[in-house]
Amino acid sequence: MGEMAGAFGVFHVPGFTAWPEEAPADQVAALTSAFDQARSRIEALHPDALVIISPEHWTNFFLDNMPAFCVGLASDYKGPIEEWLRVDRKQVAGHPELAQAILEDAMDAGIEPAFAHELLLDHGTIVPLHFLTPSMDVPVVPIILNCLQPPMPRASRCYAFGRSIGRTVRRRPERVVVVASGGLSHSPGAREHGQINQEWDRRVLELVRTGNGKELARYTEAEIAQGGTAGAELRAWVAMLGAVGAAPAEILAYEPVPVFATGCAIAAMRLEE
Amino acid sequence: MSQYDAAKFLYHFNRDARVRASYALKPARALASYTLAEPERDALLRRDFCALYDIGIHPLLLMFFARYTGTPTPAYLEAIRAGQAAKH
Numbered sequence: 527m528g529e530m531a532g533a534f535g536v537f538h539v540p541g542f543t544a545w546p547e548e549a550p551a552d553q554v555a556a557l558t559s560a561f562d563q564a565r566s567r568i569e570a571l572h573p574d575a576l577v578i579i580s581p582e583h584w585t586n587f588f589l590d591n592m593p594a595f596c597v598g599l600a601s602d603y604k605g606p607i608e609e610w611l612r613v614d615r616k617q618v619a620g621h622p623e624l625a626q627a628i629l630e631d632a633m634d635a636g637i638e639p640a641f642a643h644e645l646l647l648d649h650g651t652i653v654p655l656h657f658l659t660p661s662m663d664v665p666v667v668p669i670i671l672n673c674l675q676p677p678m679p680r681a682s683r684c685y686a687f688g689r690s691i692g693r694t695v696r697r698r699p700e701r702v703v704v705v706a707s708g709g710l711s712h713s714p715g716a717r718e719h720g721q722i723n724q725e726w727d728r729r730v731l732e733l734v735r736t737g738n739g740k741e742l743a744r745y746t747e748a749e750i751a752q753g754g755t756a757g758a759e760l761r762a763w764v765a766m767l768g769a770v771g772a773a774p775a776e777i778l779a780y781e782p783v784p785v786f787a788t789g790c791a792i793a794a795m796r797l798e799e
Numbered sequence: 800m801s802q803y804d805a806a807k808f809l810y811h812f813n814r815d816a817r818v819r820a821s822y823a824l825k826p827a828r829a830l831a832s833y834t835l836a837e838p839e840r841d842a843l844l845r846r847d848f849c850a851l852y853d854i855g856i857h858p859l860l861l862m863f864f865a866r867y868t869g870t871p872t873p874a875y876l877e878a879i880r881a882g883q884a885a886k887h
Contacts, residue, residue, distance in 0.1 A: 583859060584809075584813065584860055585814060588806075588810045589803060589806065609867075610867075674857065675857070713858075714858065714862060715859050715872075716858040717852075717876075717879055717880055719858075719872075719876050
């Protein structure tokens with residue numbers, strides 16, 4: 527039997543690869559160190575695949591067809607689409623068998639994600655992969671959530687989808703690491719750009735740390751919105767927490783970085799407990 | 800539904816280098832196939848980020864459009880905030 531070998535929640539601020547020199551060196555060092563720790567742990571786990579849950583950024587979907595959830599079924603993906611990200615464009619292998627199983631099991635559980643046989647990867651996927659698996663040699667299953675345009679899937683449904691993902695991972699033969707990418711509080715491009723709600727971030731991280739994903743799954747749209755116009759990306763973390771259940775976490779870093787306009791966090795779920 | 804088409808142009812622009820090249824070369828021609836009201840067309844041609852923001856275009860679409868057309872984020876933010884301040 528396979529297992530959920532590991533799970534992490536990470537930020538994906540594009541500035542971290544595109545303009546890190548503009549951020550305070552001590553904050554960049556803390557976040558880099560946390561990514562390094564996560565990378566080392568993933569390397570030691572020897573995963574067969576990464577399931578990476580990230581928000582849509584108008585990369586793959588527009589208002590003509592916006593899925594709540596989309597599972598990538600492709601055998602490979604290319605990215606980043608952002609020419610300015612300062613990450614070389616790469617081709618990353620997919621894992622169609624695991625992806626298909628995630629999709630089928632979700633449908634059996636009464637959740638109907640969309641699916642895509644081709645997806646472009648943007649900073650939401652590439653920034654985490656750049657730091658967690660720099661060679662990008664671990665096959666990925668990208669799962670994209672609508673965190674852009676209301677109405678968005680409710681936190682409770684993201685948690686439920688995550689639970690289904692977790693069940694699939696545990697019954698399959700592969701060793702899988704699940705990564706949530708996004709957040710925390712930020713409002714990119716909005717007039718509120720730069721406002722970081724540290725209180726909201728720290729409350730979220732305390733719930734993550736103490737294994738209280740179910741509490742986050744009860745967040746209302748209003749509570750999520752306190753994380754900024756893009757606080758909606760919390761959904762990726764909620765889905766990951768659904769996959770891992772009540773496991774606590776080690777918060778490897780939290781840095782509210784003004785030039786990134788984001789509360790940046792990295793958490794490693796303690797699945798052994 | 801021109802707001803939709805204005806957003807759709809920006810969606811195409813941000814994900815496709817050919818659209819970006821077309822806009823850089825002949826912006827009016829790049830917009831020709833989209834159903835735009837004159838204010839939207841004008842705002843896209845003049846890169847009036849504040850006007851586009853107030854129309855309701857998603858800020859991510861705008862911020863990336865600004866970056867690709869040579870307006871870094873601080874200047875983009877200044878533009879959308881200055882325009883708001885001018886109205887009040």
